[in-house]
Amino acid sequence: MTQTPMIRMSGVEKAFGSKTVLRGVDLEVAKGESLVIIGGSGTGKSVxxxxxxxxxxxDAGEIEIGGAPATRRNREALLSRFGMLFQGGALFDSMTVWENVAFRMRHGHGRLPRAQAREIAIEKLRRVGLTPETADLFPAELSGGMQKRVGLARAIATNPEIIFFDEPTTGLDPIMAGVINDLIRELVTEMGATAMTITHDMTSVRAIADRVAMIHEGKIRWQGDVEEMDRTDDPYVDQFIHGKAEGPIAAIR
Structure with a gap:
């Protein structure tokens, strides 16, 4: 019997005014799988x-999480199953590091006492390679790499079933980007979580992905195992992953 996908998108469409961004996205992510979505700017990854x-x-189509339709009515319940690493970290400047990590534990459904939330936050910081002394600092006192680690600790703080990563290595030098990629892969595997990532960074793709999907002009152009990506004869994928100036993507711009 085929296992129900953790995430399923069927015929999803979205337009903003006269600009159509998604033109019927069909995509499935299995439980415990790490899917990375690639594609050029403005092709619909973030949407x-x-x-x-x-x-x-x-505007049209269906989205299911764990076999259940995702609707406005159950959005709050679904959000409790999600973790998110935002592009740039998106930490709250006025909160200490531990308060950032514990934000959902302190302000979400089933909020925890301050002392308990702090203890869990420190453990999550340790898990991403940060010391307890970091907990009482403010984001402005941290390097970009450390801020990204804090963002990652916040993403895993509630042990989510599904984690989303939005350009996880943006703004990092190659060495720190490699550290973050390795951490993401290790944590997702350790937690048994399902992961969906969007990125332009092909090094991240190869480090994080089990499967890759390329979106182009609002549709999934190609998808397959990460090992198949470099072997595909799809000209759009070949041009994008190798950064070629000439090819079908450039021709239609």
């Missing part, structure tokens, strides 16, 4: 992610 998160509501 796809936001539709799954419920931040944006599609």
């Amino acid at each position: 796809t992610l936001k539709c799954v998160l419920g931040i944006i509501h599609p």
